[in-house]
Amino acid sequence: MPSEFALIRRHFTRPARHTDLAVGDDAALIRPAPGMQLAISTDMLVAGTHFFADTNPTDLGWKTLAVNVSDLAAMGAQPRWVVLAASLPGADEAWIEAFAGGFFACCEAFDIDAIGGDTTRGPLNLCPTIFGEVPTGAAITRSGAKPGDDLWVSGAPGRAALGLAHLRGETHLADTYRDDCLAALHRPQPRVALGLGLRGIASAMLDVSDGLLGDLDHILECSGVGAVIDEANLPLAPLVAACGDPARAFAACTGGGDDYELLFTAPPTQRAALADLSARLALPLHRIGSITPATRGLHLRDTSGTLRELAARGYDHFGNGA
């Protein structure tokens, strides 16, 4: 069996482009550009909790990095470097090669240097930590939303949840939508360009990883505000077309995670800038509601105009886990 060091060298050492010292020493060395803050995020993906152990390893490699890239996109940061710690049940070299293929495809797609890591034996567990740059003071946090701001979401949140429901046999997706929903689940596209474009425009932002309503609740809590969501403006139509079930489409859009769309707030004065940005990126941006004072809580205005109070429903690994 090849050694740990040989496996790392063979599959995880690629030329680094903006790194002083990469894989192979006690630590990697990087230099953020002057005037930049370093944005840092870590994620842990566990077999059986976040993915099935038999997931296609190339998809898994992509997604392992993509979900981490999304955290930086949600700050308006430019991803630059990543380290990957991994616990593997055995040294299945074909699996490792396929996983590395997906992981480095994501590195290439977002110009990220893989600069180090740790490999060990144990239950399958993947832990990337990512670093990016953002001009000092320009990061978009969760705490800047103000009453009167618009609430926006990118793309078509809910497709990944429908893809998962399809795989589980809980629904059957129409042929013309199926591949799109499965791609959203297996190969999420973190919204890096959108995050960068929203610097100076968005007042608060995060990525939708646990479900739109649950993640929105983090913005409301961090910013000390409330919100009203307009059901009529939620991008439900393609989801209904895909699964033929309005209730499932609504649940997928508001409660499904794993699409890694960006949820953000911006003053109404930014609407024209956002229309321009949407056109430039060829990415739909949906104005789904507005920010209110905290005392108003979180409400949904349904298609008849009736206001209904909502409870947050994000996935909580200890609180709500099965």
Added chain:
Amino acid sequence: MPSEFALIRRHFTRPARHTDLAVGDDAALIRPAPGMQLAISTDMLVAGTHFFADTNPTDLGWKTLAVNVSDLAAMGAQPRWVVLAASLPGADEAWIEAFAGGFFACCEAFDIDAIGGDTTRGPLNLCPTIFGEVPTGAAITRSGAKPGDDLWVSGAPGRAALGLAHLRGETHLADTYRDDCLAALHRPQPRVALGLGLRGIASAMLDVSDGLLGDLDHILECSGVGAVIDEANLPLAPLVAACGDPARAFAACTGGGDDYELLFTAPPTQRAALADLSARLALPLHRIGSITPATRGLHLRDTSGTLRELAARGYDHFGNGA
């Protein structure tokens, strides 16, 4: 059961001292000082592979961070920030509180800000990623050793291995040494002050985590050199006194990991500086050998003066794992 977010808030949110934005957003924000490189290292500790699941959680919290701190010490970097991803089998709050106690004790001891993380459900797995600062160009890598350099090791490597052998019932340690060996195993003291003091003195360095000979092999390979170790200069005496077995003491000193002492090379012109540093830190530094051309390989000069070729014996999680 308290939620994931509540657990994190309760046990893992402490005031940060040199951080722009810590726990609670999509990413943390830091600013390395001008003229500094950022040194980054990640480690993954898995129950059953790196520690017993019933290890005292306070000790485990300390060690989880300490082994990572040691990687920065081995670069001559000043540790500053850490993120921790953790997979836990359940939300045992007493365990989490005790673990956090040890982890933050180590943060305090080395003035490190815990700036973020991720908590999820799954087999027990702890993955810290640490960041530190080193003046650009001053990091001490594995690749700078030159023929003619002295080879040095700090402290008393092998104590942790003896402590482990004692716990396993493989040896019985004398009362006066036992606590010291168990402390080396459970509460390793990363040599940060030594690493900083060796800037401009050491030509190559790493920390002994997998065993002195195996780790030395990394320096030899990265630097393209060989080495001769003088058995007479190895700090064996306290190990022999502890376990009463010269062969076990030799094996612990040269093959035992987990002490996190620093192994480094330096030109002979630095001997006086090293004596001063050793006195200032009240830390023994042992000149255990010398660096040779690569063609000479790795040899041990035994106490009779005979040269014997050695094979590297570092612990390899896939190559040599049980």
